[in-house]
Amino acid sequence: MKFEDPFASILNLANHAALQASTCARRVVTLRVVVLVLVLSTTLLNLSSYRVSSVSSTKARSICDPYKEADTYVHPGSAVMRFLNEGRNNHGSCRVEDSVEVLKSVVNKSAVLPDFMANKMVLFIGDSFERNAVKHLCELTGAQIMSAKLNGSMTQRPNEGDARICVIRDPKNNSIFVAINIFHFGVLNDFKDMPQLNGMHWSGDSPLNVTSRIAWIPSFLRNVAAVAYPELCSLNGQVCPTPHFFNHDDKETPATLENSTPKLLSDNPFWYPVPDLLVAQSSMWDMERTRWNYKGSIDEMAQFAQDWREAFERKVLEPIDEIFGRASHARFDEKESVFFLRTQPLPVKGASQTSAQFSMVNTMNQMLRKGPRKVGSTEWGVLDWEELLRGMNDCLYDKVHPNAFGSRVLWQLILSRLRLSHKSTSSD
Numbered sequence: 001m002k003f004e005d006p007f008a009s010i011l012n013l014a015n016h017a018a019l020q021a022s023t024c025a026r027r028v029v030t031l032r033v034v035v036l037v038l039v040l041s042t043t044l045l046n047l048s049s050y051r052v053s054s055v056s057s058t059k060a061r062s063i064c065d066p067y068k069e070a071d072t073y074v075h076p077g078s079a080v081m082r083f084l085n086e087g088r089n090n091h092g093s094c095r096v097e098d099s100v101e102v103l104k105s106v107v108n109k110s111a112v113l114p115d116f117m118a119n120k121m122v123l124f125i126g127d128s129f130e131r132n133a134v135k136h137l138c139e140l141t142g143a144q145i146m147s148a149k150l151n152g153s154m155t156q157r158p159n160e161g162d163a164r165i166c167v168i169r170d171p172k173n174n175s176i177f178v179a180i181n182i183f184h185f186g187v188l189n190d191f192k193d194m195p196q197l198n199g200m201h202w203s204g205d206s207p208l209n210v211t212s213r214i215a216w217i218p219s220f221l222r223n224v225a226a227v228a229y230p231e232l233c234s235l236n237g238q239v240c241p242t243p244h245f246f247n248h249d250d251k252e253t254p255a256t257l258e259n260s261t262p263k264l265l266s267d268n269p270f271w272y273p274v275p276d277l278l279v280a281q282s283s284m285w286d287m288e289r290t291r292w293n294y295k296g297s298i299d300e301m302a303q304f305a306q307d308w309r310e311a312f313e314r315k316v317l318e319p320i321d322e323i324f325g326r327a328s329h330a331r332f333d334e335k336e337s338v339f340f341l342r343t344q345p346l347p348v349k350g351a352s353q354t355s356a357q358f359s360m361v362n363t364m365n366q367m368l369r370k371g372p373r374k375v376g377s378t379e380w381g382v383l384d385w386e387e388l389l390r391g392m393n394d395c396l397y398d399k400v401h402p403n404a405f406g407s408r409v410l411w412q413l414i415l416s417r418l419r420l421s422h423k424s425t426s427s428d
Contacts, residue, residue, distance in 0.1 A: 099415035100408050103168050103177065104141040113168070116422035118175040119235055122414060123182070123221075123275035125214065125316065127282040128401060129344075130181040131164055136407035137179050138166040149255075150182070150206035150216050151262045152223020153246040161185070161201035163220065165228045176231050180275075182217055184210040186285040187311035205255035210282075214319045219262035222272040232273045265323065274335050277418050278324060279383065280316055281342050283308060283364050284400070301363055309367060313375060321376035338421045339378050341368050342410070343386040347400045383413045 105111035124130035138145040146165040147158035155162060161183040168177040183201070185191070191208045207213055225233050226240035233240040246255070253259070263270070286308055324337055343365040365386050373379065388409045389395050389402065397403035402410070 098412065099419075100137070100140055100411050103137070103143075106168055106170050106177075107142045109171070112172050113170040113175050113177055114419075116419040117177045117415070118170065118173065119177075119232065120276040120418060121178040121180065121229075121232075121273060122418070123180050123217075123278045125182050125184060125217075125278065125280045125282075125320070127183060127186075127285045128160065129284065130279065130281070131160070131183060132401060133407045133410055134164040134166050134179045134181045136404045137411060140404055140408060140411075141166075141168060143168050146224075146228055148220065148224045148228075149246055149260070150213060150220055151260045152220045153244045153260075154224065154227050155246040155248070157248050159200055159203060161203075161206075163224075165224065167228055169231075174231065176229055178229050178232075178273075180221075182213065182220070184213050184282055184285075184316070186210070186282055186289060187315045188286045188308060189289055203255060205257060205260040207257065209315075211315050211319050214316070214323065215264055215266070216262060218265050218270070218272040218323060221275075222270065223262060225273065229273070236271065236273070238271050274324065275337060276335065277338050277340070277414060277421065278320065279340050279342055279414065280320060281344075282316075283312075283368075284344060284361075287360055287364075301360055304360065305363060305367055308364070317375040317378070317380070321378040325376055325378040336421070338381070338417060340381045340383045340414075340417065342383040343368055345386050345389045345396070345402050345406060348396060381417070383410070383417070385410050385413065388413070 099114075099117070102111060102114065103117070106113050124133060135145060137143070143166055146154065146167070147156070148154050148163050148165060150163065158164070163183065164181050166179040170176065185201070185208055187210055189208075202208065206216065223241055223244065226243040230240050287304075320339070324339075326336070344361050346361055346365075369382055369384065389406055392406075395402055395406040395409070
């Protein structure tokens, strides 16, 4: 499978700009007037729409789904289809239900979980963006966050690379909604910098290689069940395994890869709760930790993107398909999971990845929007997170990472896809 090359358009744009330089010089005065009018008009529109501070923006802004033609590249069963054409009124505002607010009402016991969220699991495989998405969901809804090592041992003192688990319970209907992130360390990393990260992101008790980390996920999902979501064991007629709690004070037998490795599916298949929706990404980790110059040439950008996309498909998407895909022999149910990549919100001025139009982040986003469509038996949709956050600099808590509002936008995308997937399954 091949991706479309995103760099040809960049080169063509650069050549066109050079040819038009002299013409543009004669139009400077006229353009300045036009630009000034546009800026003033845009500013007035923005002020009327967003008369809020970054603190209150969560409630004041409409969170909408940008897709209009998404059903043209994956089948409806993947839940990537036309959605907001019916959800927008003539003024362009969004009437889509704020599903995060629904989850908050469930936590407050003033609502029940909708059918499309009941007993469903969302699994992220990525970096700090995914970890923060799970953390922010608990913060936004008032649910309690839990943490665990990659082998499924629960921990109360997690490092940045440990998993986060957010469970929202509906006691009225005895149902739950689960969100989990699994951290991975990129696909191009040679791991030479990991000793410096020891203790912060990694403690030596799990593999660094992303393919091996993915292979541990079924055991993780099974081993945390007794503490995190025993309801899913009962629902599937299973007995949850006895939970294990990580002992941070055990100095005699420190956790190592050898004594932390769980039972794997390759050893003997076993039941585990299969996620209903899975999001995979982690390009920022590679961009931050490879020797690539963000101000380098287009050729350097092209080579980096080529290396990354080939490694990401081979080391992340193919292993995910083997374990969670429709044709997988390692599953004990017939659940129709849906799979998504996501785009990366653009960093703000002053970050190491500046220049929104020609940054590596922008280039990677363009590449992700074009593919892949299918890897093995798994079709991948794209959650265009960046398109929704474009221009909203107050949606980042630093120069790169989205804050709680930014994560709320991502959740609105995810939950809309979960709703569509549920409708598609129900109608079959």
